[in-house]
Amino acid sequence: MRAVKLQLATKTLLNSGAFQWKKVPAEELRMAGARVDLQPSRYVRTVWAGRPVGAVRNLKVQTAHNSRDILFRLEWPDESKDTDFGDGSVFPDAASVIFPLKGDAPLETMGSPRSPINAWYWRANFATDEARNRSCQGYGTEEDSPERQVQARARWEDGRWYVVFARPLSANGKTNVKLSSAHPAKVAFAVWEGSSQERGGLHSCSRQWLDLVIE
């Protein structure tokens, strides 16, 4: 996918409803449920073996930058807006933009000790504009990184989530993926549907890494 260059303030683009997003090419991604047999908990493997994982099957993604920040706009259908823990048996909806930190990190396990990933993580119970910048070396190992330059703004309307993530292109540090027009990068996406009790390694994910070109 291609991050198109726009002469617009990040503030403008963080608004998923901004008309300028209409001109940005969109990719419709088919999502797949995470593999239950690769989950690190025996309980999870047993209980979810017979349960569908990955309720969200279609994700629309767009990306753009304004030389300062790079942004990803995600959009998906979700009839139930889960912003918290409800009656105790649901989870907040969530989404991630994922990058390999080295070469081809295994996507289906969310990285490995040798090939960590960087995941920008938004969850529907976070404060406005809050997102976490995480690194991960396989299911269950996600850690918040000390570099916190990622933000996200979300909106739910008429059965759809719209989430825009943003991070400075210049962000560096060990756990931050390097993003620039000089660097070819790869990207993937994950979505958690809280009312289906998706959390942790139970989510839907784009099927493979996509090439990311920054104009």
Add this chain to the structure above:
Amino acid sequence: MPVQPPPVKRQLAAVFDMNKCLGCQTCTIACKTLWTDEEGMEYMWWNIVSTMPGEGTPRGWQKLSGGFQDGEPRPSRLPKLSEFGHAWEFNYEDVLYGGQGMNQHLQPKTGDDNWGPLWDEDQASGAYPNSYFFYLQMICMHCTNPACLAACPRQAIYKRVDDGIVLIDEERCSGYRFCMEACPYKRIYFNQAKKVSQKCILCYPRIEQGVAPACFRQCPGRVRFIGFLDDEESAVHKLVKVWKVAIPLHPEFGTEPNMYYVPPLSPPLFDDNGDVIEGSERIPRQYLESLFGPDVNRVLDTLRTEMAKTRRGEKSEMLDTLIAYEWKSMFGGFTRDPGTLKRPV
């Protein structure tokens, strides 16, 4: 391959003598005031004393499954907030201080959600005059093979090598709550304010300083014994390993709990004329078997034999231990006065 229990050098264990429990909930309040009085913890009762037969808390937990069968995890589900019951706020201001005491009664401000942790407290089963109930003391079982630990994908739960206490590392916990599902005793609570799972810590900061856990030390009924299971001097060792009169609750859950129970003896039944039916028991054995397994029969028979001995004027070290004439004998060396501890500021 079955789930392997984590290794420990020693295991702390407890015995609850159900025959002595007053149902006073002093233990419950001791834990509440010490550990669960912060925001997000309002509805938590790491210790609770449930009336049995009854639903316990969360409501109907015994039917929710979890734990292991033949070493394999058994599926369960997350208990709902309504099954725990919300922590009610009462209209104290109006009734006690607002001059409304004559026309308003004390009631929850948030509305009645028709369930709470002690909703069925002291509610008996069976028909008068043969009705019965007893109290069941519940804390985390600090299991030898904890289902909570095995379920956590983040390895946020660990079992301490030196004493077998099972703890949740709140720094690692991401609030996924697989532990809550998997624990067959449903002893884990979710803290909505901190977004982490929390449970009984067996008062490890007290244990580390030689002090019995709060709910043990505060119990006026001398119901609760604690000690290392391998400490041959401890009452716990004698009751569990030597005399074998303390047995686990729901051993079929497969987690090898380390809380043991002396099961409840019953008064006899009355016949239609109001006469005692000799040798009868109010609490159906079948019900007790559903809690403790068939081994409960052997224990109750042992207790009866021992009681008959003392009636004949003979001595019973076992009964003396259960009576606990000297409170220090109950705590396996954890007898330091908590008043001598430095309080954290």
